[in-house]
Amino acid sequence: MAKRDYYEVLGVSKTATKDEIKKGYRKLAVQYHPDKNPGDKEAENKFKEATEAYEILSDEQKRQIYDQYGFAGLEGMGGGGGSGYSHAYTDFSDLFGGGFGDIFENLFGGSGFGGSSRTRRGGRSSGQGESLRYDLEISFKDAVYGVVTELSFQHKEACESCHGTGGAKGASRKTCPTCQGMGEVRRSAGFFSVSQPCPACSGSGTVIDNPCPTCGGKGTQQKRCKIKVTIPAGVDNGKRLTVSGQGDAGTNGGQPGDLIIVLHVKNHKFFERSGQDLYCAVPISVTQAVLGAEIFITTLDDRKIKLKIPAGTQHGKLLRLKEEGVPYANSSRKGDLYIKLLVKVPTKVSNKAKSLYEEIARIEGENNSPSPTPLSELEN
Numbered sequence: 400m401a402k403r404d405y406y407e408v409l410g411v412s413k414t415a416t417k418d419e420i421k422k423g424y425r426k427l428a429v430q431y432h433p434d435k436n437p438g439d440k441e442a443e444n445k446f447k448e449a450t451e452a453y454e455i456l457s458d459e460q461k462r463q464i465y466d467q468y469g470f471a472g473l474e475g476m477g478g479g480g481g482s483g484y485s486h487a488y489t490d491f492s493d494l495f496g497g498g499f500g501d502i503f504e505n506l507f508g509g510s511g512f513g514g515s516s517r518t519r520r521g522g523r524s525s526g527q528g529e530s531l532r533y534d535l536e537i538s539f540k541d542a543v544y545g546v547v548t549e550l551s552f553q554h555k556e557a558c559e560s561c562h563g564t565g566g567a568k569g570a571s572r573k574t575c576p577t578c579q580g581m582g583e584v585r586r587s588a589g590f591f592s593v594s595q596p597c598p599a600c601s602g603s604g605t606v607i608d609n610p611c612p613t614c615g616g617k618g619t620q621q622k623r624c625k626i627k628v629t630i631p632a633g634v635d636n637g638k639r640l641t642v643s644g645q646g647d648a649g650t651n652g653g654q655p656g657d658l659i660i661v662l663h664v665k666n667h668k669f670f671e672r673s674g675q676d677l678y679c680a681v682p683i684s685v686t687q688a689v690l691g692a693e694i695f696i697t698t699l700d701d702r703k704i705k706l707k708i709p710a711g712t713q714h715g716k717l718l719r720l721k722e723e724g725v726p727y728a729n730s731s732r733k734g735d736l737y738i739k740l741l742v743k744v745p746t747k748v749s750n751k752a753k754s755l756y757e758e759i760a761r762i763e764g765e766n767n768s769p770s771p772t773p774l775s776e777l778e779n
Contacts (some may be wrong), residue, residue, distance in 0.1 A: 402470060405452035413466070417457065424453035460639050469729035471631045472640070526602075528555065528647035530656035537630060539667035540699055543677070543725050545632035552658070555619040555647035561611035563648065565618035570609035575600035601650070619648050628660065632726040633675070636664040670699050675725040675734025680741055681706075688712045688742045696738060698723060706738060714742040715777075 406413050409423035427449035429435075436442035455461045455473065464472040533552055541548075557563030566572070574580040577599035586593050596602035610616030628642060639661055646656025671678045681696055691710030695703045706718065717737050724734025748756065 403448070405456055405465060408448055408452040409456065411456075415456075420453065420456045424449055424457075461641065464638070464640070467728055468631050468633060471728055472634075526650040526653045528649040528653065528656035530646040531658050533658055533660045534663060535660050536663045536665060538665055539670060539672075541630060542634050542636075542662070542664040543632065543672070543699060545634075545726075546630050547627055548630060549625055549627050550658075550660075551623065551625045553621055553623050554645065554658075556622045556624075557648050558611060558614035558618055558620050560613035561618060563618045563650075564607075565611055565614065565616045566607040567609045567611050570607050570611075572605040573608055575604055575606045578604065580604040603650075618650060626658075630662070631728070633728060634662055634664075635672075636662065638662045667699075672725060675727060677724045677734065677736045678739065679736070680739040682741045682743045683708060683712070685742060685744060688714070688740070698736065708740065712740055712742070714740070716740045 406415065409415075409420060409427065411419050411423045415423070428446065431442040431446040431449065433439075433443045433446060455465050461473070531552065531554055533550060535548070535550070537546065537548070558565070561567065564570075575582075575597060578584050578597035582597055582600065582602045582604035583594045584597050586595055597604070600606050607616055611618070614620055624645070626642065626645060628640070630640070634640075639659055642658040642660065644655045645658035648655050669679050677699060679696075681694070683692070683694065686692075687694070687708055689711065691712070692708045694706050694708060696706050698704055704720065704723070706720070708718075717739055720736040720738065722733045723736035726733050745752075
């Protein structure tokens with residue numbers, strides 16, 4: 400089944416503000432939350448759909464990628480309907496305003512939105528893993544037409560020995576003596592008292608009596624990973640792509656972080672880009688400029704295309720080849736290719752050629768006192 404447009408899902412326009420997007424999602428989240436609709440698969444799917452849309456449109460970078468490249472730009476990049484519910488709504492105090500988190504706990508029971516990392520008395524908190532940055536250099540051609548590439552990088556995975564628990568075989572968790580299982584400690588600062596995660600248990604409220612010898616109780620190990628990533632056609636320098644779940648492993652069963660790929664596009668020797676259009680320069684001879692000609696040029700994707708040079712072509716003239724530029728997202732359309740013609744005047748000519756040029760000069764009548772040409776009339 401084809402995905403619905405994210406703006407359509409949330410019932411907002413493509414020019415919607417952050418507040419309008421948040422309002423649209425908030426309405427759907429209250430209506431379709433699974434805790435409010437137990438056993439209703441349709442409501443659960445609508446909730447997931449709304450959450451996925453909100454996760455993309457509430458993130459400026461992801462929204463920009465979606466607006467420019469559509470779903471193709473988000474393939475495997477954090478917006479493709481990952482497992483479970485997104486972390487987009489874990490901070491519902493921000494989504495619903497102060498105090499709303501407690502209201503949802505009372506209304507739905509538990510943590511309301513399923514992904515909260517709030518520490519509870521005597522319980523274990525789960526934390527999302529750190530996101531990682533990967534700087535990827537790609538060729539100009541791959542940026543224009545897209546490419547599938549393999550990345551190799553290191554990230555933290557759940558420890559193979561303790562399966563992420565952090566404890567050796569037979570180990571158990573006990574109430575943290577520092578925070579008494581609260582997961583947080585209070586620090587006094589003058590007239591104020593500030594709560595902070597407990598440094599002894601990292602906010603979990605419990606400590607392991609016998610840490611895993613492999614990971615030292617951390618629950619994670621550094622591992623090298625290889626993945627294939629699709630770079631969509633039409634990306635530009637500095638674009639960020641997100642691969643969901645390929646960052647560091649979370650703690651206590653928490654979701655892993657993401658892999659953020661920052662693209663660095665190398666310059667091309669012959670082509671430049673402006674938006675969806677490509678530009679290049681091609682030399683032609685004086686006779687081709689005067690008489691006109693048909694020449695063949697090589698495109699960025701190594702095809703040969705016939706180009707007609709009109710008679711009387713001036714140096715610097717731009718010719719356009721339609722639909723030979725950068726592909727548009729979710730469309731068969733492309734930008735255009737602009738060719739700047741450079742009339743090359745020979746620095747050395749044969750005696751015969753010199754005689755012919757002199758004959759042309761006599762026939763045409765050379766103007767030895769030309770008037771200046773207005774700069775506004777010059778061709779770019």
